[in-house]
Amino acid sequence: MLAMVIGLLPLYQIRLLVVGKNRDWRRKNALIVTIACWLGYIWAFWKVGDPFPILSKDHGLFTIEQGMSRVGVLGVALMAILSGFGAVSAPYTYLFFFLRPVTEDDIRDVERKHEHVVDTIAVKQRQLAEITERQLKISNEETGYASALLRRVYDKVASTISVTDADQLRDDITSLEEIARHLLDDMDDLLLERERIAFSKTWKGQYFNLLGYVLSIYCIYRVFMVRNSVSAESIGGY
Numbered sequence: 038m039l040a041m042v043i044g045l046l047p048l049y050q051i052r053l054l055v056v057g058k059n060r061d062w063r064r065k066n067a068l069i070v071t072i073a074c075w076l077g078y079i080w081a082f083w084k085v086g087d088p089f090p091i092l093s094k095d096h097g098l099f100t101i102e103q104g105m106s107r108v109g110v111l112g113v114a115l116m117a118i119l120s121g122f123g124a125v126s127a128p129y130t131y132l133f134f135f136l137r138p139v140t141e142d143d144i145r146d147v148e149r150k151h152e153h154v155v156d157t158i159a160v161k162q163r164q165l166a167e168i169t170e171r172q173l174k175i176s177n178e179e180t181g182y183a184s185a186l187l188r189r190v191y192d193k194v195a196s197t198i199s200v201t202d203a204d205q206l207r208d209d210i211t212s213l214e215e216i217a218r219h220l221l222d223d224m225d226d227l228l229l230e231r232e233r234i235a236f237s238k239t240w241k242g243q244y245f246n247l248l249g250y251v252l253s254i255y256c257i258y259r260v261f262m263v264r265n266s267v268s269a270e271s272i273g274g275y
Contacts, residue, residue, distance in 0.1 A: 039105065043082065043107075055074070127252060131248070139227050139230045143227055144227050147224045158214060161206050
């Protein structure tokens, strides 16, 4: 079991990831990449145990005790992380108390704002293209000898104005694109919240809501039990 957990299963998972992401690779290349990633994983798995007091002079370097100690430390740490994340995420996801009211008007309002920003970006991009085209025309025009000096003065002033307008338009386009991305993120949040509201109205959603309250009460109970236990140990130590 230790060989499967440390060696075989990670090797197979890395193999699936490499082949799944790059199906056009040759078998030889996929095998080389898989072995290289697996050796990197083995090195990281071994080095992560250095800060912990799991090395012993009584056991050799490549022994069952060394592998078991690392699996135990990493397993307990990962289980604690996943348990803590689940304890916070599950109530927020399924309890009706955390649902934010979202209406169709809210979604349509964000959609209208996004469409307006996209239209504004298109207008400014056309203006930028026109200025760029005007600059090219001015630079390519041939002038007569008599009006060469006047033409150079005009070209200098016109090019300065055009460059200033072009830079301003580029800054405006960049800012509007950032606003459009934020509006898309807001729209995704609203759609996700609407799906949560629709799910909460089903029998499964109501069942999950009840379980969320039960687990929340249990978590609060466990927190107080741990607090009382730590307090009792502190008093006993004194």
